[in-house]
Amino acid sequence: MTVRSRNGGPGSSIRITPSNSPGLRAPARSPNKTSLHQSSLSLQTVIGTTTTNPNGFSSHVQSRSFALCAGSAAILAELDDENRVTQRFFKARPSASSVNPITSFYNQSTPPSTPDPRTRSVPSLKANNAVSSGSPSSDLAESNSPRSWSSRERIKAVTSVSISPNGRMLAVGETGYNPRVLIFSTAKDGSSEIPLSILTEHTFGIRALAFSPTSQYLATLGDANDGFLFVWAVNLKTGSARLHSTNKCTFIVRQLCWMGQSLITVGVRQVKVWRLLEARPVSPVKSRLNADSTTNSPTGAPKALSGRNCVLEDLVSSTFTSVASISDNEAVVGTEDGALCHVEDTEGTVRLSLIKYVGFSILSLATDLEQNCIWVGGLENRIQRLPIEILRPSRPHSPGASGRTSAGQKSKGPSVTCMASLGSHLVTVDSGREIRIYEVDSMSDDGEQSQLPLAISAHRDAVRGVSPLARPNRLQADFFTWSSQGTLHFWDTNGECRESRTVALEQPAGADENHTNELKILRATEDLELFISGDKLGVLSVFLGKTWKCVNQVRAHGGEITDVALLQATDSCLIASSGRDRTVQLFRSSAESLELVQTMDDHVGSVNQLLFINNGEKLLSCSSDRTVIIRERMTREINGEIVVAYLISKHIILKSSPLSIAPSTDASNMLIISTVDRWIQQYDMESGKHMRLFKTTDAESADTVVMSSLTMAAEIPGQSPTLLVGVSGTDKSIRVYDMDREVLLTAEFGHAEGVSDVCLLQKEPGSPGETITRTVVSAGMDGVVMIWNLLVQPQQSQDSIQTNSGEEDIRAGLKELTVSRPPLRKVLSRSELAEFQRQENITGTPTPVRPPSRSLVRKSSKFSLTSSSLKNENVAPTTPSLSSSTSRRSPTSQSRLQQLRRSPSPTPKSAPGKKPSNISNNTRHSPSDFHSRGKNTSRSEIGGLNTSTEQICRTLKAYRRKLHSCTENLQSQKELERELDLTLRVLASRSKSRNDAETETDSSGKESEGKQKPFLHVSHRMSPASGRI
Template sequence: MSGDTEDCPQLELEVVIGFNGHVFSGMVAHPDREHLIYCLGCNVIIKSLLTNKKDILYGHTNNVSCVTVSKSGRYVASGQVTFMGFKADVIIWDFSKKCIHARLQLHKAKVEAIAFSPRDKYLVTLGGQDDSTVVVWNVETKEAICGSPASAHSAGHCLTVQFCNNTDDVFASAGCGTIRVWELDLANRKIRATECQTGQLKRIVKCIEIQHDDAYFYCGTTSGDILKVNMKTRLLNSFGPVKQKFIKGVIAMKVLKTGDLLVGSGDGILTLCSESNFKTLKQVQLEGGVTSVTLRGEGQQFFVGTEASQIYRFNYVDFKEKLIVTSHSSAVWDVAFPYGSSELFATCSENNIRVWHTETSKEMLRISVPNMTCNAISFTPDGKSIMSAWSDGKIRGFTPETGQLKLTVHNAHTIGVTAIAITRDNSRIVSGGGEGQVRVWEILADSHSLLETMKEHKASINCIKIKSNDKECVTASSDGACVIWDLVRFVRNQMVLANTLFKTVCYHPEEYQIITSGTDRKIAYWEVYDGSAIRMLEGSLSGAINGMHITLDGKHFVTGGDDKLVKLWAYENGEMTHVGIGHSGSITSLKICPNSKFIISTSKDGGVLRWRYPQPVH
């Protein structure tokens, strides 16, 4: 049986936890006031503000770099990054049908910014630093009308573009050493640019906002001030604030109907300031630098996205933030359920561990360890601790209710702790490190001691599983070996070898077989008794298999990896029964919850997805 997914029934994707807060202006509110549109990896997410339901737009081949919506709401457009020498796609989506209206290919390496004209006639796209061109497209015919270098000199690099509110023929662009107003000459298929004069001021502009009557436009700069430019004369009108500049630059802006400005800065402060002298009227500190500000309707309500991958909702009147979306801002490396409970699950990534409520997908607890990466987590079988493996070589134990640190094993491994498992009697931890050592620790009420160090592996330990009687464990390593260890005598019982970097291993519940997978894309069944190979399946057509988990009855197991697909397999015959399409980054880990209602999978783009486990699986 191969990893071909063509004819497989699909797993039902129920919940997507994830938002890429690093993309500037990577979140926009739909004009219908009912949807929020934002990017996660190479997908575009449409989230209903009323039901919380999420639709995913698939089509990009790499990470989405910008997203926008047309004034009528009929179209959504998104651009992506790609590799040097390759074309970076712009996709125009039909919002109501949730399908591709047009795929536009001209820019190289990256699409920096995009904007629709007010009557949905045109889309202007801006290439990244390696492309540096402005192209105007006809939305209906899906063809390029004209293009031009974005800046007058090669050192100039354009970062943002914005159409006027009342005419389809004029737009503004700005960036490093350039602020321009463009006029479209449709008859001659040309765009003509006029450089705006700013005198002695030299600024790098990150965002543009145009007044509702198109008289002036504002440029938010990395220097932390705002330039006000006359649209007709192309001259600098004023700039400010002069004294209290916005720290870490002005990253996102929105003009309100009152004329006042919402300003999001790189230090995480959202400011309401007056349009006349840029004086601060109200201010709120958020977590992570502000990267997106978008208005719902007229602006009585608005949404703010930050680099910490959080989305806040504000009401204009009280100017108080309400956190509505939280997610990991970097790769999620592991997921774990408490022993025998499906109510909660934990995930880990750089800087933190998070505990989620399974049914509601709400974040219940966040445990932060700054500047460290948590590589693996496991609940103790008694449910009283979350044990975690960290890049600084420490094992840390936390209480799942409060997140309080209750155990630290210093210098557990020299090149970081990469895998961890706990015995059923809660008395021992088996840990693996980047240097290839497997260590067994005894955990007492207020102390711990090293029982044994087992040295067979030559590379990092990627997965550890302990047999239910606590007398044996299996370790999977990047050295191409899986070792079955005797935890009574601390010696090797058996070793299986393959031409692969083993990423994951599971005991069958009856514990007479193990299944492994890794970079060779194979799923292998092995006999525990003598280490002999029983069966080999083609697990994936592209990329490593990084995660695997088996059901309690042993009839099915799930896999996930670099092909971004969640696959459900029948153990007995090795047939793939279901496939889950939804991840936009490589899958790092996945678990079936103990009551077999859901599958939780995590990925390198920071996404955490919940799938409905098919009932019954035949």
């Protein structure tokens, strides 16, 4: 076994961004600019699946649930007692982190998730810190907050799923470069976006996943380019995993399955059994302790996984497509030519035996332990049931080849690619991506059904578009979708198909499979009376809604039809079509007739989109020639008939090609344009003036995306701002922007391939207490339709809590509370305490009081850089003099002080530079001085004024936030302005008075300093240490 290596760290990439659009430049915005609202897109229903082989399908009998792949998400569907299917969705962002961090064994420098290089703003951190810390995912709320991902973080399709036999975990495998294996918890209260563990050992795609029968091991197999098979030891309590065994596996594998404690892989001309190293028998207590500590030794090297090939004999050239285990050492294998084989692993020997030919290509197998049988599915939706007893060969024999089929035989209809038994029901997925649920009791051994199965409809190919429907309508549908092959489905918001139609497409003579005609666009009138379709070859067709009869069909364009716009009148309907032939065609449809009214060839590039606005007064068209043309409707009467024509009124020239246009909901004359250079622009259609623009990015990074399929949503006062919903082809995400603040509200992903179209549904409230419900429907090229619930509400953060407290302050006014006042203090000085002692001992000897120690005055240098203002502060005019200070002392202290003054200095050398003692007394303040000042100033007034100042500041902050968030008219605005103006004047006068007082104090300090200098000179000359007079 060889140990592989990887290049550490993600590679750098060069991105070429087109030049900006002309006109207004986006102003410099703060990186912390956020919206006043918060939004979320939650996946509600998924229509269709991307599962195409048994590796993308798994089941759990006890819970009657099965797992499927749907784009970049996994679906966990559960069948209830009334045979209704409920869905749960599991997906993780490219930058998501797991609950249990796991370090890669082969490249420990590579983290299990893409690091987040962005600097998060303080408000977002506060909002994320508000998440409850009781759950294990609270620490991960910041890294998994709804934000967009960088250009290096790509969405990967889910190709394999596996449910653990205990039903507690779901493993999901991705495709592409550096794929992940995500282990989710299937608990009802578990997170569907934060996995328990993320495994990142594989390099190129995950081919298959499988849990062991005990749920303690998970086998992951990479693609042929990856070439590795890993076995992980999984902790049953926490869901963490540790690499247990590994080996190379380079042949093409079709399916992976556990057979007891061994693995069996089947593929092209190979069947191989892999054995785990047998563990020594231990007591149940020790085994439980070992199971709990499987992840506590991350430095342990994985063991070698030994494998043994089966001898194929006559089946050496067969392709083995599926495998199912029937016991701990037995399995059943099927081939493309219809051979059903038995594999047995006993006493270290693997033996493969051919049982029979079923007469059709085997694509899927399922074990039914309740019925003690095997279900076999294959081409043309053929299903057979075989008892397990006949699958065990009693003696060696060679079955005849009467039931053998050709491996290259083509199916005339859909084939059963996946199947699983849920006890009383059998679930199948065919090649047409349709899910069917059969009742086992109504099926015979040959697959014949006595009653129709429950079918969950879906598109079989790429979904080209989605369009909303006006409610109510005769179909009770909310929207319809169409695919490339001409399939039309009408759906409601619950994902139920109301009706299906098919648009017949003409194929050119001699066309091969790679050059077939496709349906590109489909539009319907509001009353569903007419449907107009456009195909790849430029054919425009008109269908009647009730009978679905094609009444008209014309070659409108020389190439692909890109868009169709309808304007319905009382007796006719105007149809505008655009194509890649750079023309816009205008037709009139009435009484099953189609008349060409006008051909407009003003563009020099492919026309991308058409739009009728203001009840047909204007016709807009945008083209890849970087222009948007606005045409006005003109009418005239000819022979008693009104003839309509559209003439150019405005010609908007852009620097980059427009991709999508949408009318603004705030003003009827405003147009929103999305361009290739990743800008959203707004123009005035009346004047053609450029109003504003902003980059399609979020507030936390500089990554931008290209937007298409724009849809506007009007503002809901108090609930939602004006919204812009669109599709990003850059990261395959659905984005919602706040048009008022020009910031991203939310971005979600779900489609593995490109998102072809998106529409917004709005349901008005039925009662006054309800709110407007908004639903986003997205269609993808992967054949999946996703229904999202859009929720927008005002921000709820710590600022709102402060705002609420500020509102309480406003209601309470400026009333001062007693608890907000400073506590009262009155400390008696030494002199005051001495006065009490004198009154008690008035007849006795006065108690001597020790004079305070002299303070050493630092000698000032002549070259000192200290400003004179500091000197003035030391010689304050309010400082008491020496006589006043000593007069309050006792006679004993005064006599001692006089003796100290008369005594000569012990160091005559230092006498000339020594300051007199009265300087020290002048620069010091006794405690009584401070208390005397406190008596002159009221503490309660100072404390009350400071408290009131703090309260009014908090109140003004809260009031300012409320002004930003509310749009009510202020009735007492003038009175408020007058009070604020008077308050500002008082504050200005106080500030000016304080400045004047400080200036006067500085000047008086300089005068006092000048007066004291001669005194200092005289005292220096009269110093006893100098010996002179």
